[in-house]
Amino acid sequence: MESIRVAVDVGGTFTDICILDEETGQIRVEKASSTPSDPIEGIMNGISNAGIDLSKVALFSHGTTVATNALITRRLPRTAMICSQGYRDVVEIRRGNRNELWDAYKDMPGSYIPRRDRLTVPERIDFEGKVLTPLDDKAARDVARILKRRGVKAVAVCFINAYLNGSHERRMREILKEVMPDVPVSISSEVMAEIFEHERFSTTMVNAVSSPVVVDYVDRLGEKLAEGGYKRDLLLLHSGGGVMTPASVRDFSARLAGSGIAAGAIASRHIAGLCGYENAIGLDMGGTSTDISMAYKGELRVTNDWFIEFGYPIRFPAIEIVTIGAGGGSLAWTDPAGSLKNGPQSAGADPGPACYGNGNMQATNTDANVVLGRQGPTLAGGKITLKAELAAEAVAAVAKDHDLTVPEAAEAIVKVANANMADAVRIISIGRGYDPRDFALVAFGGAGALHGVDVARELSIPAVIVPPNPGVTSALGCLLVDVQHDFKESFLKAARNTTPEEIEARFKAMETEAVMRLSHEGVDGKDIVLQRSIDMMYEGQWRTLTVPVPGSITDIKGLTDAFHREYEREYAYRRDDTPVEFFNLQLKAIGVVPKADLAVHEPTGVRPEPASRREVWFDNQPHANTPIFTREDLPAGFEIAGPAIVEQFDSTIVIPPKSVAHVDKYLNIVIKLEG
Structure with missing residues (x-):
């Protein structure tokens, strides 16, 4: 029987495989080296390594960077x-x-x-x-x-x-x-x-230039999966947060630009919801960059203003993500004015941070965390051994430039990185009219949990959530999406010059087309959800705000009142006496894909002992004998008071002083900050 769901997220260094057993709700993960020359090779290697029988796979979902990379490299x-x-x-x-x-x-x-x-x-x-x-x-x-x-x-x-x-x-x-x-x-x-x-x-x-590249890739991957026994449609994550079938990819290939980073945003929203938070900010920090997303009242923020290269906009709806050059490999440097900077330059995977011992001698965030004792002596379950003496030597060069001790310099490097990420969070929250104190921060990616609590504290965010497998959270996001299409139609009219009947008729026509498209892709009628919205503006403006339309349109005043409220929330300002214009009618057509429930774990009452202890620095103070826990040993219901460190295969979690971590029934670690 088909009882397994598989999601694949292809990164620059690793291809992450997430396998969900529908019957038990258990998740296991696998990593394989990415193969940039042909990503399909890395995917099939990962499937082989994980021992997946494709004939038993009920759903195969994939976030791909093929379109993005083709546009960036112009191949x-x-x-x-x-x-x-x-x-x-x-x-x-x-x-x-x-x-x-x-x-x-x-x-x-x-x-x-x-x-x-x-x-x-x-x-x-x-x-x-x-x-x-x-x-x-x-x-x-x-x-x-x-x-x-x-x-x-x-x-x-x-x-x-x-x-x-x-x-x-x-x-x-x-x-x-x-x-x-x-x-x-x-x-x-x-x-x-x-x-x-x-x-x-x-x-x-x-859309045109990416079509041959994407269609060829999708066809070849579909053939490989079919040869292995997979019998259903390959589902591909698109930038708007849904998935497409190969039939839709042929017509709308540009929707796959930005596919890869959307998965992490979807996963962070879902994980926050499991923990009881409707409002969530996703902090996905990897080796080179950090991607920040936001969900408000359970809905991810979506934008129509995005691009791969500036000057060539892509107007398909996309999850709004702010990306900055802040990762484990981001380099610390001093500008001509003598100020300490962090990124966006990166040591990358090769040569990597100084502590990798591959020839780089410029300090990175990873080196700073090693010096502070926050990052342990190994990575990837012991596959990579870090050289603490090389990290200290690299950070010492920064210390000399700024007349600091080595631990002080390491703390300064981390603080600059945290400030950069906090500024990016402000762009997507305060800059859009939202208060970060009303949100939880979901920290994931290989380095997100190292910095998450410090970033949250700078923004007065009260809670930080770390998923069970932070390094493969984006792959998990591919399992949590529905088939989705977005329709848009120009409707350039002043509110006073139209009628509810006219708008309703235009929406009905779009809905008919949407139902036909989803039915063609095999979505049952009972699984179709249609969500309406209208782009609106004050007369004389040309930038618009998208206002949700909850149901059938019976009067125009209800629409304009909703626009005034949304405008005030976004800009802290409104003009009820100014006429309103409509710009676009939008329809999101969703084919709901059944979601398997994640496994629930009951508290055991077991209180595991730390696997080890070491000195860890916080706020320029050494904390001797800081407990180091192994993530796999922590049962549901277990609480840890900071300072403490939790290590696992794909990430390290820092629990600073004045914070308390709790393991919930889904094995998420929820860290509450005092004050």
């Missing part, structure tokens, strides 16, 4: 774009803004599709969706033949005002399919039907 197939005459340079002109506002000498990255492959055809639709100039079929066929001779592997079709009337784009696709039947074609009116042409063109371009 992309030759792709063409067809535009209305006069609009071939929209993606090159962009918005005229810069990522570094004051750096006028930093060149923007070039377009994913060079100008020579951006061709035009005569056609024109006006601002109301009326045809002014019909599509020239002869010119369209000439362009199709040119692209066939050039051997392009994908095509993006982006016509001006197609968001109102996509008939010309659909006709262009028909002509391309006649000439090049095997070449995927992305049209902007289906990929992103939104008014702003640069954002629409850019999203369609990203």
Whole structure:
């Protein structure tokens, strides 16, 4: 019987495999070395190492960085774009803004599709969706033949005002399919039907250039799994926090950009919910970077403003994540003004921190934690031995530059890293109108639990949650998601100029399409959930806020009142006398995937003794004989008063003084901070 669920998260160093037994709720994990040249090899190695019988797998879910890496490295197939005459340079002109506002000498990255492959055809639709100039079929066929001779592997079709009337784009696709039947074609009116042409063109371009890479990867992985006995659809995590089937990937491949980091956010929300917290901030700290997410009242914050490379936005809804260069390998350095800095430069996995003994002699966060005694002498269950003398030597160089003792320098390095992460948390919480004191912090990743309590204390967050397997929490997130599609339709009208019936009719049309798509993917009608929302703004603005619509629309005033409340929460300001405009109608269509319950553990009353003791520094004070516990020995119901350290295969948990840790029934460690 199919009773196993498998989730795979491919990282830069390791491929994490999470295996859930549906009958017992028990989870086990496996790691395999990632194979950057072909991630599928690392996945299959991990499956083999874990002894998984694919014929017994009921669900296989996967978070992938294939699309992200292809866009970053620009290892992309030759792709063409067809535009209305006069609009071939929209993606090159962009918005005229810069990522570094004051750096006028930093060149923007070039377009994913060079100008020579951006061709035009005569056609024109006006601002109301009326045809002014019909599509020239002869010119369209000439362009199709040119692209066939050039051997392009994908095509993006982006016509001006197609968001109102996509008939010309659909006709262009028909002509391309006649000439090049095997070449995927992305049209902007289906990929992103939104008014702003640069954002629409850019999203369609990203979708087109990533399509051949992603589809090839998904097809090959699906074949490998089928050869092993897997009989169901491969589910792929997308940036919006749901999963897609291979059939949807063919049309919306750009949704897989940002797939990998979304899984951790989903897992942190779920784990916080198990611990009784509706509001949660996820702190996923790895070797190079930290990803921070936020869930409020059980819902993850979602954004439409994101990108892989600045200047080329991807307007698909995505879980909002703030990423900074703070990880175990982040380097400590001194700027020209004499201030101690931390990251974003990193020692990476090779050569790694100084204590790895691979030649790096510049102090990192890992070296500082080794000097402070917070990080033990080994990693990965003893597979990696850390050289404390090399860590001390690297930190001593920082101490000399700043006239500090070695422990003081190590403490300073850690404090700078914590301050950087706290600032990033402020961006996603205080900067969005939320009070961090109303949240729990879920600390995971290889290094998250080392720093989690200190970050929480700086922000007055009252509780820190550390999952049972912090290093593979992102893989767990892949097991906790549903099939999800997002639909969007432009609706540019002042609130006073529309009716509930008009909006309701537009939503009903989207819902019909959503149900058809989910049914095509095998989702039963009783498992379909539809969630409505509207992008709204004050008249004269062009930035919008998304306001949830809880049910059928019966009056416009209820919508505008909800917008005023949301605006006040976000900006601490509202203007009830200012007219409101609608911008987009949005629909999230969810096909609920049954979730297996995690195993529940009853308190045993056993109080394990520390596995060892060592000196650990906190607040520039040595705490001799600090107890060191082994995570696997800690039963449900066990409490630990700080200072203490908990070590496990994939992470180390720091419980500082003035904090108390409790092991809950799911074996999460919940750390409460005094005061």
